[in-house]
Amino acid sequence: MGKLALAAKITHVPSMYLSEIDGPGKGKRQAAIDGHFEIGRRCRALGVDTIVVFDTHWLVNADYHINCAPHFKDVYTSNELPHFISNMAYEYDGNPVLGQLLAETANAHGVTTLAHPATTLALEYGTLVPMRYMNSDRHFKVVSVSALCQVHFLADSARLGWAFRRAIEDHYDGTVAVFASGSLSHRFAQNGTADAYRDKMWSPFLERLDHDIVGMWERGEWADFCDMLPEYASKGHGEGFMHDTAMLLGALGWNHYDQGVEVVTPFFPSSGTGQINAVFPVSPMPATLQGVGAPSTLALAGGRL
Numbered sequence: 001m002g003k004l005a006l007a008a009k010i011t012h013v014p015s016m017y018l019s020e021i022d023g024p025g026k027g028k029r030q031a032a033i034d035g036h037f038e039i040g041r042r043c044r045a046l047g048v049d050t051i052v053v054f055d056t057h058w059l060v061n062a063d064y065h066i067n068c069a070p071h072f073k074d075v076y077t078s079n080e081l082p083h084f085i086s087n088m089a090y091e092y093d094g095n096p097v098l099g100q101l102l103a104e105t106a107n108a109h110g111v112t113t114l115a116h117p118a119t120t121l122a123l124e125y126g127t128l129v130p131m132r133y134m135n136s137d138r139h140f141k142v143v144s145v146s147a148l149c150q151v152h153f154l155a156d157s158a159r160l161g162w163a164f165r166r167a168i169e170d171h172y173d174g175t176v177a178v179f180a181s182g183s184l185s186h187r188f189a190q191n192g193t194a195d196a197y198r199d200k201m202w203s204p205f206l207e208r209l210d211h212d213i214v215g216m217w218e219r220g221e222w223a224d225f226c227d228m229l230p231e232y233a234s235k236g237h238g239e240g241f242m243h244d245t246a247m248l249l250g251a252l253g254w255n256h257y258d259q260g261v262e263v264v265t266p267f268f269p270s271s272g273t274g275q276i277n278a279v280f281p282v283s284p285m286p287a288t289l290q291g292v293g294a295p296s297t298l299a300l301a302g303g304r305l
Helices: 030-045 096-108 125-134 154-171 204-219 222-235 239-252
Strands: 003-010 050-060 064-067 071-076 088-094 113-116 141-149 175-181 262-270 273-279
Touching (some): 003 154, 050 239, 064 096, 096 113, 125 175, 141 239, 154 175, 154 222, 154 239, 175 239, 204 222, 204 262
Parallel strands (some): 003 175
Antiparallel strands (some): 003 273, 262 273
């Protein structure tokens, strides 16, 4: 019925917002902003009606959660970095129908998920920053998914993504894009040194690690990457423990995914962390995964996630 038309791993660094404002950071993140504009343009060309964002700034301590309120409007200041994002107004439309279908399908496949169609939950900046550049005219509906998962297995997040793909293609009458909104390595600069690391990585190890990972993605080495994801998430200080990435790859076929990524905004450092905008071309789910009765039968790195 429905279609997953576009998938991407995207940055949401708050210095993108500062890049708009007069001051020392003005213009510094234009490449990242342009990358968001380009991904938004592609979504429009593909007929996307709703963007689902796996948001690594939405912290949860039980279950998976979907913010699918019908409408979002507020003024946002970041509690983490109030000197970076302050008084940022936003307004977007949600998609309660899709949000509830995503939750119902995930639950049917054994991943406990709660949809919130009637809620005062606000959006977090992992959703708000990309929507600022991709969706300023409210062209797309927005659904946000918790991806800072404190007590969750990466395998379950991959299964969640797989169930979401099933929900979109089997039950939804429309066209969807999914974004993993989070960094690569995410070791912030130590307190007191932030200004010195505004455009630098925290360590040469993390910088080399991130570049090697991007190379694996471009070459399509998904079996190896999925196998090493838990260790990369840990040793690379992965944002949100890289649950957003597990969700994204679950929706694409996990270690059976067969495409190389297209880098839209080349890797760049920000406040010690590693950032990128990269499109993951969507291909049909592999035959070995089609019609699977229970997500636990997926080959998720031998159960080591």
